[in-house]
Amino acid sequence: MGVGSSIFHPEASRIARLASGGRHGLAQSVFQVGGNFGQSIGPLLAAFIILPHGRASLAWFALVALGAIVLLTGLGQWYRTQGHAKRAPRRAASAPALPRQQVITALVVLLALMFSKFFYIASFTSYYIFYLMQRFHLGVQEAQVDLFIFMAAAAIGTVIGGPVGDKIGRKLVIWGSILGVAPFALALPYVGLNLTLLLSVIIGLVLSSAFSSIVVYAQELMPGRIGAVSGLFFGLAFGMGGIGAAVLGTLADAIGIVKVYEICAFLPLIGLAAAFLPHTGAKHAA
Template sequence: MQKNALAANAAPNMPAPTAAAGGIQRTVYSVLGAISFSHLLNDMIQSLVLAIYPMLKANFSLSFAQVGLITLTYQITASLLQPLVGIYTDKRPQPYSLPVGMGFTLSGLLLMSVAPSFGVLLVAAALVGCGSSVFHPESSRVARMASGGRYGLAQSLFQVGGNAGTSLGPLLAALVIIPHGQRSIAWFSVAALVAIVVLAQVGRWYNRHPATKKKARVRAGHPSLSRQRVALAIGVLVLLVFSKYFYLASINSYFTFYLIDKFHLSVQAAQIHLFVFLASVAAGTIVGGPIGDRVGRKYVIWVSILGVAPFTLLLPYANLFWTSVLTVLIGLVLASAFSAILVYAQELIPGNVGMVAGLFFGFAFGLGGIGAAVLGKLADVTSIDYVYKVCSFLPLIGILTVLLPDVEQKRQARAA
């Protein structure tokens, strides 16, 4: 009793991870809130980089292809390392890796604020990518550990923090960085320091969790499906993530340029529109997980990916008013997919939470980087308007959802 009391007092804001009656753990909302808040700060910093592209393009006389290369450097760094981090931590949990990863992000942010050349910008982007490669697999694991079995809800709460942070980046860039210049990027190091403090507390809770004291059995695939069926399902999920994040790359990296070119908006006005889109993504994220827990994740994937196609197909032909409306609808519908895809994949390959999270977060970042580079080159050769006409067809890939097995029905049948 004395030992338990001391453990509970070690981190007063985060209750010790104890099992409830019947061996069922409760949902630890304080931990989910802390990891979601840290995700907000982490992704806010990342989106600042994307939001200041017009300023960097002007300051360093960059082409669209070079702008895409900055995104590629950051996101490829994150995508290549994330699955490796996940595989390693599945076998050897690292509770205090979260604040260490945020330290890389802090370093990249400070370096970017004083970068004298394009090459140094790329190094700074790579450091931010390294921070993300550690943060996302481990924080996704923490969300699942704190879920109390409500995996979709936990992933949605975790994701909504990231999407909210992503939406804040352009707004803060418009209000702070654009008026005050490149060196004002360093002011946001305070956010990284706050995240390090919060993540240190999360690490203490994680370190006391029973999952860190024993090695879970790692299975190769879902017990009711053949390896070939699991591999096919993972392949379909990868293509769905491709359609989602390649399209998002067109918005995140080039939407401000599109609005400036087509509607002659100022940089700040265009960034406000980007903020509205990203805010709608944050709002839509919270819906997918709980609905997936209740009605099934496959249905959420259907609606989220394929259901957004009519809006993306209309976007290149809309005026400014309808562009604003359509981008909000696109953000709301498309946002719900990732939480459902991630939890669905973790159920396909049980016992590999970190590896699956690292694979899909990493793949999402990698596709965003490749998409930014490819679309930047396409924009240089053709036009920004043509880029959005090409990307409008990507959500039609959602028809492949028909190939996914009904994993949740199989699990319910076994339980009965």
């Protein structure tokens, strides 16, 4: 599954850009929201199918994967007949629009922002259920539903972020998304249940709006390396989430899950680094 995912995402991101008609942020958002929506219904499936019927019920979800194979086969045929599967000759236009040092600086800043975003997201996707159960004494099913609400909000934020970046500029979306979530993240560990649920929805909406803009911004930094850039940032997204889950789990065992949320609340402040992102010179760049 991991190898298949790593093969799929860079090429799928490239195809989304090819099919975008120039609205690259919108295309990336539509592509990414499919994954986000699938993740968001995971807690519901766990609560209402896997918990009552056991882990063997997971086998039925393989039918969804088989359907995806059929769709991807058709998409691969379209990709080949359009001539996009052939190696294109290198052109001068593929050179980065910015000096090498600025491109490197921008990539380092984007890596820091990815660390901030996906470590904080990991605290929700992996441990939000346990946080709700420990702090507010919720049952497993109720906590799973609340996790679904957070992840559904994240999916909606993904849809919104791309087209907004097309209109007002990617840098503004990146800045506003990651740094803008800081006040809500800092308040979250100190409020009651109802406000916790409300703040988690706001955090999911705002924080998830950045990823499509980050990917397209990086593609504009290195216009001749669309596949490589897409692979790098999708790989970082999944890798950061996995490492974050392991680190935060170890930390939770040592100091408690509530304390982990108090510490993670400071991660969005890394969004201040977005001030160092240069203008890319692309049509819709900030």
